[in-house]
Amino acid sequence: MLSTNNNSGNQALKEENPDQSSVPQKSFVENYLYGKTKFCKHQHSCFKESLKTFVKLFLSGLGVKIGLGFLLGLLKTRNISKTVRNVISWDPVRFAAFVGLLPALFKIALCILRHYRNKDDKLNVLIAAIFCSFSALADNSDDRRKILIYYIFSRAFESFIEMVRSHEVAPVPSNWGLCLGIFCTNFLSYMIFFHGELVPKGLYRMGTTGVGFKGNEMKLIEVVYRGIGNKP
Numbered sequence: 001m002l003s004t005n006n007n008s009g010n011q012a013l014k015e016e017n018p019d020q021s022s023v024p025q026k027s028f029v030e031n032y033l034y035g036k037t038k039f040c041k042h043q044h045s046c047f048k049e050s051l052k053t054f055v056k057l058f059l060s061g062l063g064v065k066i067g068l069g070f071l072l073g074l075l076k077t078r079n080i081s082k083t084v085r086n087v088i089s090w091d092p093v094r095f096a097a098f099v100g101l102l103p104a105l106f107k108i109a110l111c112i113l114r115h116y117r118n119k120d121d122k123l124n125v126l127i128a129a130i131f132c133s134f135s136a137l138a139d140n141s142d143d144r145r146k147i148l149i150y151y152i153f154s155r156a157f158e159s160f161i162e163m164v165r166s167h168e169v170a171p172v173p174s175n176w177g178l179c180l181g182i183f184c185t186n187f188l189s190y191m192i193f194f195h196g197e198l199v200p201k202g203l204y205r206m207g208t209t210g211v212g213f214k215g216n217e218m219k220l221i222e223v224v225y226r227g228i229g230n231k232p
Contacts, residue, residue, distance in 0.1 A: 031046075031115065032045070032046045032047050032111065032112070032115070033045060033046075033047045034047075036049075036111070037111060037114040037115050039114045039119075039120035040111060040114065042107075046107070046108075046111035049107060050104045050107045050108045050111070051104075053100070053103050053104045053107060054100040054101065054103075054104035055100070056100075057096075057099050057100040057102075057103060057104075058096045058097060058099065058100030059096070060096075060099070061092075061095055061096035061098075061099030061100060062092055062093065062095075062096035065091075065092035065095050065096060066087050066088075066092050069086070069087040069092065070083060070084070070087050073086055073087060091141070094138055094139045094140055094141070095139055095141070095144070097135075097138040097139070098135050098136060098138045098139035098144070101132075101135035101138055102132055102135040103132070104135075105128075105131055105132040105134065105135050106128050106129065106131070106132035107128075109127065109128035109131040109132065110124055110125065110128040113127060113128060133152070136148055142200075143200035143201055143202065144200075146198065146199065146200045147200055147203070150188070154180075154184050157180065157183070157184070158180055161176055161180060188203075192204055
C-alpha cells in the first residue's frame, strides 16, 4: 500500500516537473529568428536586431548620399534636371547597401558564433569582423574600398597595441597614441608617393598637392627612386 502511494506520488511529480530531455529543443533557425543567446544584450531577437540595423543604416546612408549629391550638384550647375539624373542612380544604393551590411553582417556572425561556440570572447569578435568585411562587395567604388582598407588597418593596429598594453606582453610607451599617429602618417605618405595606384584618387591629389608636386613630377621622382634602388 505504501509502495503504491510512493509510485503515485513520483508519477505526480514527474507530471508536474517533466524531464528536460523530453522537452523539444528549439533549432538554431528558430532560436535565431525568434530568440537570442544568453550572451546577447540586444532587446529583440538576433534576426530582428540584424534586420533592424540594416534597414535603419541603409535608409540613413541612402538619404545622406542622395542629399549630399543633390546639394553638390546644385553648387556645380544650375540645371536641376541634370542634377537629379546624376543623383538617382545605382551608386547611392550600393553605398547604402554597404553602410547597412557592414554592421548587420557583424551582428549576424557574432550571434551565430555565440550560439555554436556557447561562449562570448574576442575570437568571436575577430571572426565576425573578418566576415563583415565582405560587405565591401556591395559597393563597386574602388576609392571607397581603399578608404575602408586604410581605416580598418589603422584600427586593427590600434587594437593590437591596446591588447599588448592591457596584457602587458611588451612595454608600451605612455604616449603610444602619438607614436601610432606618426606611424600611420608615415605609412600613408609612403603609399601616396610610391604606390599611388593603391591610394584613393582624392587622397592622392590631396597628398601631392600639399607638398607642391604635380603628376609628372611624381612620376619622375618614382623613376629616380627605382633607378637608385636597382643599383648595387
